[in-house]
Amino acid sequence: MVGKNTAGDLAADVGQLLTMGFEGTEMTPQLASVISNLQPGGIILFARNIVSAQQTYQLLKACQQLVKRPLFLCVDMEGGLVDRLKKAIAPVPSAAAVFAIGDRKLFRKHGRLIGEECRAVGFNVDFAPTSDLAFEASRSVMASRAVSADPAKVIVYVREFLRGLGLAKVLGCGKHFPGLGEGNLDSHHELPLIHKPWKRMWDEDIVPYRKLRTEFPFVLVSHAAYSAVTGETTPASLSKKWITDILRKKIGYRGIVVSDDLEMGGVLAAGPIEQASVETIRAGSDVFLICRKEEYVTTSFAAVLKEAERDRRFAARVRESAIRIAAFKHSRKIGLSRTAPTTQTIERLSRQVWEFSEQVRFQTIAQQEQA
Numbered sequence: 001m002v003g004k005n006t007a008g009d010l011a012a013d014v015g016q017l018l019t020m021g022f023e024g025t026e027m028t029p030q031l032a033s034v035i036s037n038l039q040p041g042g043i044i045l046f047a048r049n050i051v052s053a054q055q056t057y058q059l060l061k062a063c064q065q066l067v068k069r070p071l072f073l074c075v076d077m078e079g080g081l082v083d084r085l086k087k088a089i090a091p092v093p094s095a096a097a098v099f100a101i102g103d104r105k106l107f108r109k110h111g112r113l114i115g116e117e118c119r120a121v122g123f124n125v126d127f128a129p130t131s132d133l134a135f136e137a138s139r140s141v142m143a144s145r146a147v148s149a150d151p152a153k154v155i156v157y158v159r160e161f162l163r164g165l166g167l168a169k170v171l172g173c174g175k176h177f178p179g180l181g182e183g184n185l186d187s188h189h190e191l192p193l194i195h196k197p198w199k200r201m202w203d204e205d206i207v208p209y210r211k212l213r214t215e216f217p218f219v220l221v222s223h224a225a226y227s228a229v230t231g232e233t234t235p236a237s238l239s240k241k242w243i244t245d246i247l248r249k250k251i252g253y254r255g256i257v258v259s260d261d262l263e264m265g266g267v268l269a270a271g272p273i274e275q276a277s278v279e280t281i282r283a284g285s286d287v288f289l290i291c292r293k294e295e296y297v298t299t300s301f302a303a304v305l306k307e308a309e310r311d312r313r314f315a316a317r318v319r320e321s322a323i324r325i326a327a328f329k330h331s332r333k334i335g336l337s338r339t340a341p342t343t344q345t346i347e348r349l350s351r352q353v354w355e356f357s358e359q360v361r362f363q364t365i366a367q368q369e370q371a
Helices: 007-017 029-038 053-065 095-099 104-121 136-145 151-167 198-203 207-211 240-250 273-283 294-310 312-331 343-370
Strands: 018-020 042-044 072-075 077-079 173-177 218-221 256-259 288-290
Touching (some): 007 018, 007 294, 018 029, 018 294, 029 294, 053 072, 077 095, 077 104, 095 104, 095 136, 104 151, 104 343, 151 207, 173 207, 218 240, 240 256, 240 273, 256 288, 256 312, 273 312
Parallel strands (some): 018 042, 018 288, 042 072, 173 218
């Protein structure tokens, strides 16, 4: 268990810090071997893994059956541009489209419907909503994912969306800490360099994390560098100053901290993925997220384990997060839905999502006609 110091227990601890993705739409002997050997703490699926609601549930169930502890079963479901279930169930409007209506009840309904979709097919964690501010600098990158440049308005939408997810028994996430609103590069491909001074960051981009620190089950940390704050070009996801000193200590966040996908170009610009996996944990992350390549998953797991075996202080850092994750999973009753989705359930959800989309569309037209 997590309090001991044997090699086997240390490997189990490292496994709990790993959330992994993979190719394919079904369980294969090779994938089963990787999951069984590493015993990851979480699984994340993308559109490439999803064919239908029933297939998605069975794939997640197969993953859970291979591990001893409950899994974080994760997906990115924001609606609009980031909608992993649009072919399996129905397309959901974007955050910006829903926000533009200005109705808090719709904000919560947006989160609830997305949460019900997620829960129906087996997910218990949604890495949403986006909490970045919609500044002009990032418009071409964030587009309809960000809702407003006013942090107070962002908080209203985010809080209601999270409550909606909660009604569906799905956990949400604040992202991308400390904020991508001033970034004009896509961190999937390049490292955004944001030259924004500390006071403006604190008074603008960081406000949602300050005000919602007890309401975010997860916070996902960005692969952007903030040289005016740290004096270096290290991504926030690898920065002890951002994760431990600011998010944990200054803001007082007590939930689960997740690195953004370590396969993204924004962090690989700083070094090999194995090194990034070690450094994000050293900086204070609880979860290192590797979303696709099996080779990256296995070599990064090995690198984190090797460093923990070599460095007692790093091993203690790993154990701290493993204990936090275990307590979190227990208190939140993390698990897979007991029943697979029926055709009737998916048809009902599809109809509800379509009706919601039509409601948003008609209200948008009405607003435009009044303007």
